[in-house]
Amino acid sequence: MDYRNVLTTCIYCGAGCNLYLQVANDRVVGVLPAKQHPISQGKLCIKGWNAHGFVHHEDRLTQPLIRENGAFREASWDEALTLVADKLQAARADHGPDSVGIMASAKCTNEENYLLQKFARSVIGTNNVDHCARL
Amino acid sequence: MSEDFEPRIIGFLCNWCSYAGADAAGTSRMAYPSNLRVVRVMCSGRVSPELVLRTFREGADGVLVLGCHIGDCHYTDGNHRTAKRIPVLRKLLSYVGIDPARLRLAWVSSSEAQRFTQVVSEFTETVRQLGPLELKGKA
Amino acid sequence: MHRLDSLRQAVRELLDAGEVDGVLALRADHGGTVPHLFQSGDDLSDLALWPKFPMPSTVDLLLSMEPEAKLGVVIRGCDERGLVEMAKRNQVDLARLTLLGVACLPDEVAYCPCSKPYPSEITVGEPLEGVVDPRVSEHAQLGRAERLAFWTHQFAKCFKCYACRDVCPQCFCEDCVLENDLWVERGVLAPPFPSFHLIRALHTVGKCIGCHECELSCPADIPLTILYALLRQDAETMFGYVPGASIEDEPPLVIAGVT
Numbered sequence: 001m002d003y004r005n006v007l008t009t010c011i012y013c014g015a016g017c018n019l020y021l022q023v024a025n026d027r028v029v030g031v032l033p034a035k036q037h038p039i040s041q042g043k044l045c046i047k048g049w050n051a052h053g054f055v056h057h058e059d060r061l062t063q064p065l066i067r068e069n070g071a072f073r074e075a076s077w078d079e080a081l082t083l084v085a086d087k088l089q090a091a092r093a094d095h096g097p098d099s100v101g102i103m104a105s106a107k108c109t110n111e112e113n114y115l116l117q118k119f120a121r122s123v124i125g126t127n128n129v130d131h132c133a134r135l
Numbered sequence: 136m137s138e139d140f141e142p143r144i145i146g147f148l149c150n151w152c153s154y155a156g157a158d159a160a161g162t163s164r165m166a167y168p169s170n171l172r173v174v175r176v177m178c179s180g181r182v183s184p185e186l187v188l189r190t191f192r193e194g195a196d197g198v199l200v201l202g203c204h205i206g207d208c209h210y211t212d213g214n215h216r217t218a219k220r221i222p223v224l225r226k227l228l229s230y231v232g233i234d235p236a237r238l239r240l241a242w243v244s245s246s247e248a249q250r251f252t253q254v255v256s257e258f259t260e261t262v263r264q265l266g267p268l269e270l271k272g273k274a
Numbered sequence: 275m276h277r278l279d280s281l282r283q284a285v286r287e288l289l290d291a292g293e294v295d296g297v298l299a300l301r302a303d304h305g306g307t308v309p310h311l312f313q314s315g316d317d318l319s320d321l322a323l324w325p326k327f328p329m330p331s332t333v334d335l336l337l338s339m340e341p342e343a344k345l346g347v348v349i350r351g352c353d354e355r356g357l358v359e360m361a362k363r364n365q366v367d368l369a370r371l372t373l374l375g376v377a378c379l380p381d382e383v384a385y386c387p388c389s390k391p392y393p394s395e396i397t398v399g400e401p402l403e404g405v406v407d408p409r410v411s412e413h414a415q416l417g418r419a420e421r422l423a424f425w426t427h428q429f430a431k432c433f434k435c436y437a438c439r440d441v442c443p444q445c446f447c448e449d450c451v452l453e454n455d456l457w458v459e460r461g462v463l464a465p466p467f468p469s470f471h472l473i474r475a476l477h478t479v480g481k482c483i484g485c486h487e488c489e490l491s492c493p494a495d496i497p498l499t500i501l502y503a504l505l506r507q508d509a510e511t512m513f514g515y516v517p518g519a520s521i522e523d524e525p526p527l528v529i530a531g532v533t
Contacts, residue, residue, distance in 0.1 A: 001295055001296060001311065001313075001336065001339060001340045001343055002311070003296075003298075003309075003310070003311035003332075003335075003336055003339075004310060004311070005301075005303070005308040005309060005310065007303060007304055007308070020308050022332075022335070024335065024336070024339050025339065029335065030335070032308060032309070032327070033437075033441070033491055034304070034306060034308075035306045035307070035325045035327070035490075036304060036305040036306025036307075036325065037304075037306070042325075042490055042491060043437060043491055043492065043493040044435065044437060044491070044493070045433070045435045045493060046433075046434065046435040046436055048435075049435060049436060049437060049440050184472070184473060184476040185451060185454075185456075185457040185473050188457070188468065188469055188472055188473060189456070189457055189469070192466055192467075192469060205532055211530070212530035212531075215529075215530045215531055215532050216527060216528070216530075218532045219512075219513065219526055219527050219532065219533070220476075220527055222512065223476065223479055223505065223508060223509075223512070223527070224476060226504075226505070226508050227472055227475055227476060227501070227505060228472075229418075229421075230413070230421065230425075230501055230504050230505075231421055231422065231425040231468055231472065231501075232418050232419060232420070232421035232422025232423070232424070232425060232426075233422065233468075234418065270467065270468075273426070273466070273467045
């Protein structure tokens with residue numbers, strides 16, 4: 001019987017509350033609050049209390065999927081990323097940089113969001129950068 | 136308070152005793168205030184705190200729960216739970232500033248038509264004096 | 275001897291005796307504490323006691339994971355009361371548990387006032403007198419209109435995070451009434467007065483053991499324990515029932531019999 005609690009940062013909003021993931025026999029089974037954390041102070045919102053829900057969810061995607069003939073098929077990361085890069089380059093070449101839009105996310109780190117906007121502006125060459133919170 | 140205020144009272148009456156008692160009052164053409172709207176339940180023990188709270192929230196000014204006398208419950212001891220739960224709920228209402236007199240529990244048997252009209256008349260008057268509750272739409 | 279040293283010794287002895295598969299206690303972590311399952315041979319130097327954490331739900335989790343396992347548990351008075359109430363409702367089997375009781379220190383009692391800040395058998399510490407939360411008697415002085423204004427304001431802060439329900443050592447229902455759209459409408463914030471909170475308060479009667487975790491976890495700082503303490507007093511006055519006092523007592527609101 002193995003039971004431990006692992007401190008981590010909630011993956012949802014930008015507040016950065018900490019919580020403990022309850023791990024029992026290598027499965028994440030629940031969440032406990034982090035009483036000492038200066039931001040969360042032992043409190044969590046409803047998303048924080050359920051932050052563990054997706055980890056073992058049966059609907060969770062485990063591999064890249066490529067749509068072919070109206071259906072999804074599994075693919076490797078290399079194949080999927082190559083396809084995405086080819087399509088983005090083609091869109092920019094055929095229809096101009098502003099035909100591409102980049103959506104950033106609160107679930108990304110600040111550093112990842114910085115990279116995304118750099119990618120949009122310096123690599124693709126467009127100002128079409130926005131954020132999921134505006135949806 | 137307005138002279139025109141007519142209290143809206145919801146009554147949860149158990150099928151076997153109090154509803155029959157109310158029916159007996161009706162067939163005997165006894166008069167009692169028309170403010171009461173009756174909801175028939177199989178046993179007063181079925182009346183949960185959630186149900187009473189929702190009833191107040193939907194606009195009831197008073198809630199009346201009527202059941203069989205202790206010892207006469209059709210399900211033997213359903214009304215034992217009512218006898219304990221309603222007083223606790225009344226205490227809780229008083230703690231948050233809602234007059235507990237707006238919730239009344241009484242036992243009325245199927246032959247007590249007179250008692251039924253008396254309980255309803257008394258309770259209607261009590262709630263009339265208390266005025267409207269106005270919980271509906273309150274945040 | 276410092277109480278942590280005494281506790282470590284007791285835990286070590288229990289683990290070495292080989293009758294339990296592990297001891298559930300608190301571990302010091304990142305400036306706070308978190309429940310941890312210590313097993314035979316583990317280093318006990320980071321065993322901790324404060325800030326406290328409610329244990330019954332974790333006990334339930336572990337006992338359900340391994341149906342044959344026996345556990346040692348480090349408990350405070352409130353944890354023991356919680357385990358007794360859960361045992362009455364067939365959620366835990368007390369026969370599978372060895373309890374190591376810790377009595378609360380004076381500043382711990384001041385932090386979360388309760389009537390009995392020590393378990394029935396004390397392994398570590400000295401029993402102190404229970405204290406009554408002064409806010410409860412202050413609340414009793416308020417008039418009806420003041421009470422209504424007070425609680426309307428407090429409940430209006432609620433954004434239904436369900437922390438009070440999730441952290442409560444007694445809340446184990448798989449279909450929670452508070453998630454039922456019929457009683458607490460979905461998609462409405464704050465929950466319509468006084469639905470969520472009064473339903474929850476009623477459901478604590480005969481169960482609430484006064485651990486204060488609900489209020490400690492509330493991000494909106496709603497003083498829930500004032501209401502629950504008042505109802506706990508009523509359960510004692512009206513039915514002679516004290517949650518957690520004895521496994522023999524039957525929860526009043528669900529059993530037959532009129533007092």
